[in-house]
Amino acid sequence: MALIQAEGLTKIYQSGKNEYQALHGVSFQIEKGEFVAVTGRSGCGKSTLLNILGGMDRQTQGRYLFEDADVSGMKNRALANFRNKKIGFVFQSFYLAGEMDAAHNVALPMGYGGVRAAQRRRRAAELLAEVGLENKLKSKPSQMSGGEQQRVAIARAIANSPSVLLADEPTGNLDHENGKQIMELLRRLNREGLTIVMVTHDLELAGQTDRLIKMQDGRIIE
Numbered sequence: 001m002a003l004i005q006a007e008g009l010t011k012i013y014q015s016g017k018n019e020y021q022a023l024h025g026v027s028f029q030i031e032k033g034e035f036v037a038v039t040g041r042s043g044c045g046k047s048t049l050l051n052i053l054g055g056m057d058r059q060t061q062g063r064y065l066f067e068d069a070d071v072s073g074m075k076n077r078a079l080a081n082f083r084n085k086k087i088g089f090v091f092q093s094f095y096l097a098g099e100m101d102a103a104h105n106v107a108l109p110m111g112y113g114g115v116r117a118a119q120r121r122r123r124a125a126e127l128l129a130e131v132g133l134e135n136k137l138k139s140k141p142s143q144m145s146g147g148e149q150q151r152v153a154i155a156r157a158i159a160n161s162p163s164v165l166l167a168d169e170p171t172g173n174l175d176h177e178n179g180k181q182i183m184e185l186l187r188r189l190n191r192e193g194l195t196i197v198m199v200t201h202d203l204e205l206a207g208q209t210d211r212l213i214k215m216q217d218g219r220i221i222e
């Protein structure tokens, strides 16, 4: 059983009278344990695809199965539960809560998941140690470098032990050195068993994954 099965996904954005088709029938599978890179020019539909895989948006047509469950058939509440339990999401611009320190940022999704406060604190400290930030528990995002903020975001994304980590240009706002460190962290998490789908423009980073999905104008070309 594939972890992710996409069959003929199309996405049409509608704004007023205008329609724009961002995906034209995209099909692929992702197996458990894989590290897959998604590349292609700006506007080719990478984020659109990742948002559908993460249950943040819905396709217009086609079928999306996750662990054999039909995600498109889920009502909003089931979809929110799917996102919280199964999906970890990392973005180019981190999206940490600015007023919260690192430990509270990491603990946040566990709170939605119903984990008790003491347990959340303990696990947040473990997760921050795992990404090399055991000395930054009480630091706020404004007191951390970009690379450190992204490591907090990754710790937060894996807090509920998701089945897959979806990363949209996770190194896009970082310099080369910090980007390399984030990539090393992702590769380690993958070796430890985490399935990862990463959108990137950086062909050097894409080359370090198991497999490349290349997109063009809303289609997979390779």
Ligand SMILES: Nc1ncnc2c1ncn2[C@@H]1O[C@H](COP(=O)(O)OP(=O)(O)OP(=O)(O)O)[C@@H](O)[C@H]1O
Residues within 6 Å of the ligand: 013, 014, 015, 020, 021, 022, 040, 041, 042, 043, 044, 045, 046, 047, 048, 049
């Ligand atoms: N909400 C929206 N309404 C209308 N069109 C949209 C919307 N979101 C995206 N699009 C269009 O869909 C196409 C694909 O967008 P998407 O964000 O998926 O591209 P991308 O491959 O992630 O690009 P980038 O590398 O610049 O992030 C683009 O042409 C974009 O303008």
Ligand SMILES: [Mg+2]
Residues within 6 Å of the ligand: 046, 047, 048, 168
């Ligand atoms: Mg994008």
